[in-house]
Amino acid sequence: MLQDTISVKITKTTNSHIGDVDWDNLPFGRVFSDHMLVMDYSDGEWHQPEIIPFANLSLHPATSAIHYGQSIFEGMKANKAENGDVSIFRPAMNANRFKESCERMCMPTIPEDVFTELVRKTVEIDSNWIPNKEGYSLYIRPFMFATDEFLGIRPSETYKFVIFTCPVGAYYSEPVNVKIEEFYTRASVGGVGRAKTAGNYGAGLYPAKLGQNQGFHQLVWTDGKEHKYIEESGTMNIVFIINGTIITPSEDTDTILRGVTKRSVIEIAKSWGIPVEERKVSVEEVVAAIKNGTMQEAFGAGTAATIAPIAKIGYRDEILELPPVDTFVISTKIKNYLDDLKAGKVEDTFGWCLKV
Numbered sequence: 441m442l443q444d445t446i447s448v449k450i451t452k453t454t455n456s457h458i459g460d461v462d463w464d465n466l467p468f469g470r471v472f473s474d475h476m477l478v479m480d481y482s483d484g485e486w487h488q489p490e491i492i493p494f495a496n497l498s499l500h501p502a503t504s505a506i507h508y509g510q511s512i513f514e515g516m517k518a519n520k521a522e523n524g525d526v527s528i529f530r531p532a533m534n535a536n537r538f539k540e541s542c543e544r545m546c547m548p549t550i551p552e553d554v555f556t557e558l559v560r561k562t563v564e565i566d567s568n569w570i571p572n573k574e575g576y577s578l579y580i581r582p583f584m585f586a587t588d589e590f591l592g593i594r595p596s597e598t599y600k601f602v603i604f605t606c607p608v609g610a611y612y613s614e615p616v617n618v619k620i621e622e623f624y625t626r627a628s629v630g631g632v633g634r635a636k637t638a639g640n641y642g643a644g645l646y647p648a649k650l651g652q653n654q655g656f657h658q659l660v661w662t663d664g665k666e667h668k669y670i671e672e673s674g675t676m677n678i679v680f681i682i683n684g685t686i687i688t689p690s691e692d693t694d695t696i697l698r699g700v701t702k703r704s705v706i707e708i709a710k711s712w713g714i715p716v717e718e719r720k721v722s723v724e725e726v727v728a729a730i731k732n733g734t735m736q737e738a739f740g741a742g743t744a745a746t747i748a749p750i751a752k753i754g755y756r757d758e759i760l761e762l763p764p765v766d767t768f769v770i771s772t773k774i775k776n777y778l779d780d781l782k783a784g785k786v787e788d789t790f791g792w793c794l795k796v
């Protein structure tokens with residue numbers, strides 16, 4: 441049914457709260473646009489998607505996602521150019537990743553072109569919520585969860601898919617201090633680390649809190665088996681620049697989330713002739729590169745911050761200092777290029793921005 445016509449039933453709000461928004465103070469993820477898209481799955485198929493006024497959901501206490509964790513999400517951004525043009529950054533990649541998360545979590549998939557079109561329509565209806573200001577954007581949160589009203593561990597037969605959006609301010613990422621985690625594990629081989637599934641983030645809270653108690657913003661996760669190889673930083677991918685080469689953990693494992701931001705960084709760098717190595721990156725190599733001065737830059741890559749430069753890395757009893765962030769030439773250039781691309785200031789030669 442869905443592939444033939446993506447007709448979305450639209451009920452517009454009669455009570456917009458856009459006038460209540462403090463546009464100069466937009467804390468991330470706390471301000472919500474007027475509408476949301478909702479689509480239900482039952483009897484083996486997706487039903488007509490609807491855009492309705494943003495409102496609470498009503499849930500049965502036995503809703504299976506709450507108890508057994510079939511719950512996945514995505515995150516991407518839409519931006520408004522100076523001339524008012526609206527575009528979404530690489531939504532097809534999120535559509536593909538969402539499908540992979542569905543499969544891993546035994547949830548029904550949504551055809552990728554349908555997912556992208558539903559995202560586009562959700563952005564279109566609230567396009568006046570996209571701040572027309574440098575660095576500001578509309579964060580888009582699609583998610584799906586199991587809705588069977590049943591206590592029993594088996595894949596649910598019913599699901600709810602929702603998309604809502606949040607206007608967000610410029611993310612001034614102060615340089616972060618991170619700690620290499622050698623005990624707790626984010627993901628293990630054969631697990632669900634590659635899926636954007638809710639439980640991964642709940643499981644990371646306790647080790648992250650211990651790190652924060654020691655003064656670190658985030659953890660650098662290492663592999664779950666030997667804790668010898670670097671995987672990610674917090675909920676971002678991690679990238680190093682050693683001796684002019686971009687080095688980042690290979691996604692050739694099911695323990696690393698395949699980030700759209702990191703992929704974009706790699707593709708931009710390659711197009712500029714900067715060497716890129718995607719491979720196993722050992723803790724030992726990173727520590728040695730900082731100590732011998734060949735580590736030039738290190739940063740986290742993710743949709744929220746785009747690029748979050750790293751200032752210090754805690755390793756066992758040592759605090760290793762990276763070069764001052766104002767010497768991060770390559771990552772700054774890539775970040776500026778990505779910002780300009782999203783803002784429509786440079787030509788989209790990669791064809792990454794979907795016009796709304």
Ligand SMILES: *Cc1c(COP(=O)(O)O)cnc(C)c1O
Nearest residue numbers: 675676677697699700701742743
């Ligand atoms: C979402 C996420 C990322 C970043 O992915 P982007 O597509 O760049 O936003 C990296 N790691 C984890 C664990 C994530 O959940």
